Every structure is written in structure tokens, then in C-alpha cells.
Amino acid sequence: MDHATSTSPAVQTQLDRLWALSPGADILGLDRITELLARLGNPHENLPPVFHVAGTNGKGSTCAFLRAAIEAAGYTAHVYTSPHLVRFNERIRIAGTLIEDQMLAALLEEVLDVAGHGADGIGASFFEVTTAVAFLAFSRTPADACIIEVGLGGRLDATNVIARPAVTGIAQLGIDHQSFLGDTLLEIAGEKAGIAKPGIPLVTMDYPKSVREKIARVAAAAGAPVLARGTAWTSETARSTMRYADTGFNIVTRRPRLTGTHQSRNLALAIAMLRHQGALNVPEAAYRAAADWAHWPARMQRLGDGPLTARLPAASEIWLDGAHNPAAAKPLAKALRRIARGRPVTLITGMLANKDAPGVLRELAAQITHVIAVPVPGHAHHDPESLADIARSFGLTATTAPSFDAAIATLDGAPRVVLIAGTLYLAGEVLAANDEPPI
Numbered sequence: 001m002d003h004a005t006s007t008s009p010a011v012q013t014q015l016d017r018l019w020a021l022s023p024g025a026d027i028l029g030l031d032r033i034t035e036l037l038a039r040l041g042n043p044h045e046n047l048p049p050v051f052h053v054a055g056t057n058g059k060g061s062t063c064a065f066l067r068a069a070i071e072a073a074g075y076t077a078h079v080y081t082s083p084h085l086v087r088f089n090e091r092i093r094i095a096g097t098l099i100e101d102q103m104l105a106a107l108l109e110e111v112l113d114v115a116g117h118g119a120d121g122i123g124a125s126f127f128e129v130t131t132a133v134a135f136l137a138f139s140r141t142p143a144d145a146c147i148i149e150v151g152l153g154g155r156l157d158a159t160n161v162i163a164r165p166a167v168t169g170i171a172q173l174g175i176d177h178q179s180f181l182g183d184t185l186l187e188i189a190g191e192k193a194g195i196a197k198p199g200i201p202l203v204t205m206d207y208p209k210s211v212r213e214k215i216a217r218v219a220a221a222a223g224a225p226v227l228a229r230g231t232a233w234t235s236e237t238a239r240s241t242m243r244y245a246d247t248g249f250n251i252v253t254r255r256p257r258l259t260g261t262h263q264s265r266n267l268a269l270a271i272a273m274l275r276h277q278g279a280l281n282v283p284e285a286a287y288r289a290a291a292d293w294a295h296w297p298a299r300m301q302r303l304g305d306g307p308l309t310a311r312l313p314a315a316s317e318i319w320l321d322g323a324h325n326p327a328a329a330k331p332l333a334k335a336l337r338r339i340a341r342g343r344p345v346t347l348i349t350g351m352l353a354n355k356d357a358p359g360v361l362r363e364l365a366a367q368i369t370h371v372i373a374v375p376v377p378g379h380a381h382h383d384p385e386s387l388a389d390i391a392r393s394f395g396l397t398a399t400t401a402p403s404f405d406a407a408i409a410t411l412d413g414a415p416r417v418v419l420i421a422g423t424l425y426l427a428g429e430v431l432a433a434n435d436e437p438p439i
Contacts, residue, residue: 004018004084004088004126005088006087006088006101008101008104008105010101010102010105011088011101011104011105011108013105014104014105014108014109014112015088015108017108017109017112018108018112018126018129020117021112021115021117021121021124021129027125028152028153028156028157029156030156030158030160030161032122032123032124032125032128033124033128033131033132033158033161034161035122036111036114036115036122036124036128036129036132037132037135037161039114039115039122040110040111040114040132040136043132043135043136043138043139043140044135044139044161044162045163046139047078047135047138047139047146047162048077048078048138048142048143048144048145048146049144049145049146049165049166049277049279049280050145050146050147050148050162050164050165050166051063051066051145051146051147051148051165051166051167051168051169051273051277052148052150052159052160052162052165052167052168052169052195053066053147053148053149053150053168053169053170053171053273054150054153054154054157054168054169054170054171054192054193054195055150055169055170055171055172055173055192055205056171056172056173056174056188056192056325056327056328057171057172057174057325057327057328058171058172058262058265058266058269059149059150059171060081060149060296060299061171061258061263061266061294061296061299062169062171062266062269062270062273063079063081063147063149064258064294064295064296065256065266065267065269065270065271065290065291065294066147066270066273066274066290067079067093067147067294068289068290068293068294068295069270069271069274069282069286069287069289069290070144070145070147070274070280070282070286071096071293072285072286072289072290072293073280073281073282073283073286075143075144075145075280076095076096076142076143076144076145077093077095077096077143077144077145077146077147078092078093078094078095078134078137078138078141078143078145078146078147079092079093079146079147079149080092080093080131080134080138080146080147080148080149080159081093081149082127082130082149082151083424083425084428085297085298085424085427085428085431085437085438086428086431086432086437086438087437087438088104089101089104090438091130091134092104092130092133092134092137094137094138094141094143095141095142095143098438098439099137103137104133107133107136107137108129108133110136111129111132111133111136112129115129115132125158127151127152127158128158131151131158131159144280145166145279145280148162148165150192150195153188153191153192153194154170154191154192154193154194154195155190155191155192155193155194155195156191156194157195160194160195162197163197164197164200165195165197165200166200166277166278166279166280167200167201167203167273167274167276167277168195168196168197168200168201168202168203168224169202169203169204169269169270169272169273170192170193170195170202170203170204170205170215171205171266171269172205172262172265172327173185173188173189173192173205173207173211173327174188174325174326174327174328185208185211186210186211186214189207189211189214189215190214190215190218192215193214193215193218193219194218196218196219196222196223196224197222197223197224198222198223198224199223199224199225200224201224201225201227201273201276201277202215202219202224202225202226202227203227203228203232203233203269203272203273203276204226204227204228204229205228205229205265205269206228206229206230207228212228227272227276229265229268229269229272232246232247232272232276233245233246233268233272233275234246235264235265235267235268237255237261237264237265238255239255240254240255241253241254241255242254242255242256242264242267242268242291244267244268244271244272244287246272246275246276249275251271251284251287251288253267253287253288253290253291254288254291254292255291256290256291256292256294257291257292257293257294257295258294258295258296258299258300259299259300259301259302259335259339260299260300260331260332260334260335261331261334261335262331263299267290267291267294270290271287271290274287297427297431297436297438298320298321298322298424298427298428298430298431299321299322300319300320300321300332300335301319301320301321302317302318302319302320303317303318303319303320303430303431303434303436304434304436306433306434306435306436307433307434307435308405308408308430308433308434309434311408311409312408312411312416312418313411313412313413313414313415313416314415315415316411316415316416316417316418317339317417317418318418318419318420318430318434319336319339319417319418319419319420320419320420320421320427320430320431321419321420321421321427322421322422322423322424322427323360323421323422324351324352324355324360324422324423324424325355325356325359325360326356326359326360326362326363328360329359329360329361329363329364329421330363332363332364332421333363333364333366333367336364336367336417336419337366337367339417340367340417343415343416343417344369344370344414344416344417345367345368345369345370345416345417345418345419346368346369346370346371346372346411346416346417346418346419347364347368347370347371347372347391347419347420347421348371348372348374348401348404348407348408348418348419348420348421349361349371349372349373349374349387349420349421349422349426350373350374350375350376350381350382350384350387350404350422350423350426351376351381351382351387351422351423352376352379352380352381352382352423352425353379353380353381353382354380355382355422355423357382357386357387357390358390358393360422361387361390361391361394361396362394364421365391365394365395365396368391368396368419369396369397369416370396370397370398370399371387371388371391371396371397371398371399372398372399372400372401372407372410373385373386373387373388373391373398373399373400373401374400374401374402374403374404374406374407374426375402375403376422376423376425376426377403377429378425379423379425381423384400384401385400387400388400404420404426404429404430404433405433
């Protein structure tokens with residue numbers, strides 16, 4: 001579960017109630033969220049046009065590009081994403097601004113009162129309560145659009161109660177959350193495609209043939225047209241530009257400010273979603289602005305000046321990424337090769353127990369000089385010594401430390417690139433330690 005705390009006493013009181021109410025683990029299904037929203041007057045039926053985004057990796061970045069383009073066009077957007085990194089409030093952005101503590105506490109209280117407890121309770125999960133809070137907030141504040149990131153999977157995710165979104169999209173697919181979604185990419189793709197709705201465009205990346213066919217079957221059963229990269233639209237990434245094209249339209253933007261060639265594909269997916277919806281009129285200039293304006297913390301983010309970076313040897317850099325599966329580690333390794341430019345790279349990593357640690361380290365090994373394995377406080381995680389052994393099996397030197405802070409303290413005076421990656425929960429602690437909370 002997401003261990004949420006708040007410096008606001010009013011918010012913390014409600015989070016404490018949420019811990020007591022929640023069953024303690026994600027339980028997929030739409031029955032509880034449907035009942036909870038019904039008790040609240042079905043706020044999800046009174047939202048601005050919804051842009052609904054699923055995917056294993058890249059869905060958050062796609063949401064960031066959507067928001068940047070929509071706001072560049074002069075519109076306002078609500079945004080619901082997860083998990084948070086430092087503050088629970090990061091999950092809910094109302095018309096461009098993170099939800100304030102006073103409103104958050106009041107909405108949490110309202111939803112928790114309605115959810116009930118014991119024999120009269122719905123048994124709503126942490127994510128279901130949070131989703132209801134977001135939908136309630138969005139329904140009560142005017143905005144031009146609503147960007148909703150799927151929490152887990154798609155078909156049975158709490159956000160999938162939205163019956164008539166403006167458009168749906170699926171970002172990169174990979175193997176993750178197998179205990180919920182299935183052990184194969186085909187099973188996972190089928191679950192993600194479950195966000196398809198009758199007559200609503202489903203915009204996707206390009207996938208292997210078997211995956212494309214699986215998504216097509218699920219979408220056809222739902223009555224949704226599929227608009228896939230490589231057929232309905234294309235994108236190409238050059239050294240400094242990204243070119244997007246669909247029928248009768250093409251545009252060249254700068255490469256996104258977000259680091260990595262994969263971010264150009266995420267930008268293209270966002271453009272394709274905006275191009276294949278009819279709720280908002282988004283001009284070309286807004287697409288170009290999105291490349292420059294979009295910001296998504298802890299996704300190959302170079303840390304700025306702060307207490308943590310000040311402890312590094314001169315001419316060193318700290319980069320932060322939440323990569324926790326092989327599909328995310330692969331583009332990370334490619335970006336790291338360009339960033340390091342021959343300099344030594346130290347990876348500080350901790351990973352949750354249900355993640356494919358060998359797969360992640362295998363992808364990163366060629367770009368890493370040394371690994372320092374650390375625990376992930378408050379979560380079931382791979383034992384640091386086991387992580388170090390995996391790193392050694394790939395020919396890397398590896399040590400352990402009791403925390404990322406202690407790991408930083410072990411670095412000597414030679415300039416280096418430090419990559420902290422493996423889980424967004426660790427990334428949140430790093431951002432807090434460097435006084436760089438998302439805003």
C-alpha cells in the first residue's frame with residue numbers, strides 16, 4: 001500500500017481513518033467503487049471531458065504532456081495520478097493546482113463517512129477512496145478537461161467507471177503486477193485494453209503483432225475504434241526534434257525536456273490522443289509548447305541544488321528515476337549512456353519484493369560502474385544483500401547501505417554520475433531530502 005502521511009493534522013486525521021478502513025491491499029473490481037460513488041451522488045458522471053490513460057510505463061508522462069498541451073492551449077485541466085512522491089496532495093490537481101490541505105481533509109472526511117465501516121462498510125481500498133475524493137473534487141470545480149491515469153491494469157481499475165471519456169490511450173506495455181494482471185504480455189494487454197468504451201477512440205503505441213491483435217479483439221468487443229502508432233499515426237525522433245503525423249496533419253516539435261528518447265514517443269501519444277478527440281480545439285503551437293513545458297518528477301530527473309546534491313563530490317550529478325521493471329529500465333539505460341559520457345556511474349537502488357530485480361539490473365548493467373543496494377522503508381522489499389549479489393552476477397561491484405542517505409555518504413571525492421532508481425517510493429524520499437517536492 002501507499003504509505004501516506006501529511007504535515008497537516010486535519011489531513012493526517014483522515015489518513016489515519018483511511019488506514020483503519022482499508023482492507024490493506026489492492027483488490028481489483030468495480031463493485032465497491034460503484035457503490036461508493038453512488039452514495040456520493042455519482043460525481044464521476046459530472047466531470048469535464050476525460051482523457052483516460054493506461055499502460056505499464058509512460059502513462060504518467062503521457063498525462064504530463066496532455067496537461068502541458070491543454071494548458072498551453074489556454075484551457076484548465078484537472079489531473080488524477082498515482083502514486084504520490086512526497087505529499088498525498090500530488091495525486092489530485094484541481095484546475096492546474098495541487099489540492100489544498102483544507103479541501104483534501106474535508107473531502108476525505110466526506111468520502112470516509114459515506115464509505116462506512118464494519119458491517120455497514122463497503123470495504124473500499126486506499127485507491128478507491130482516493131479515486132472517489134478526486135472525482136468529487138473534480139465535479140465541484142469547473143475545468144475544461146480531466147486527465148485520469150489508470151492506477152493498476154485498466155478493466156477492473158477504480159478509474160474505469162468513467163463511461164464516456166473523450167478519448168482513451170495506452171502507453172508502453174511490459175510485464176508488471178503479474179499477481180493482478182496475469183503472467184504474460186497478452187494477458188496484461190487485455191487488461192489494459194479494458195478501458196475501451198463504445199465509440200470512443202482508443203489510441204495506442206505500436207506493439208508486437210500478437211499484442212496488437214489482443215487489443216484489437218478487446219476493443220472490438222467494446223465497440224471502440226483502435227488508432228495505433230504505425231497505422232493511424234506515426235512519430236519519429238531525431239537528435240533534437242520529434243515529428244508526428246496522421247492523416248492530413250504533421251508537426252515537428254523539439255525533443256521533450258523530459259530526458260530519454262522514449263519521452264518523444266509519450267509526447268507523440270499525447271498528441272495523437274488530442275488529435276483524435278472532439279472536446280477541445282488544441283492548436284499546433286500547444287503541441288510544441290508541451291515538449292518544452294511538460295514536467296514529470298522522478299522520471300530521469302536531474303536533481304537541482306539542494307542538501308543532498310551538496311554532499312556530492314564536485315562536478316557530480318544525481319539523476320532520479322522510478323524504473324522498477326525491465327521495460328522501464330531499457331530506455332533508462334539508453335538515456336544513461338548519453339548522460340554519463342564515459343564518467344563512472346553509481347547506482348543506488350532499492351526494489352519492492354514483487355519486482356523483477358534481475359531483469360532491471362540486467363538492462364542497466366552495461367551502463368553501471370558500481371551498485372549500492374538499500375532497503376525501501378515501510379514496504380516489503382528485496383533484501384539489499386540479495387540485490388548486491390544479483391549485481392555481482394552481472395560482473396558489477398556492489399555494496400549495501402542502510403539507506404540512500406548512508407549510501408551517498410560512502411561516495412569518495414571523484415566526480416561521478418549517481419543514479420537513484422528502482423522504486424518511486426525511494427524517489428519520494430530523495431526528493432524530500434533535497435528539498436524538491438513536486439509542486
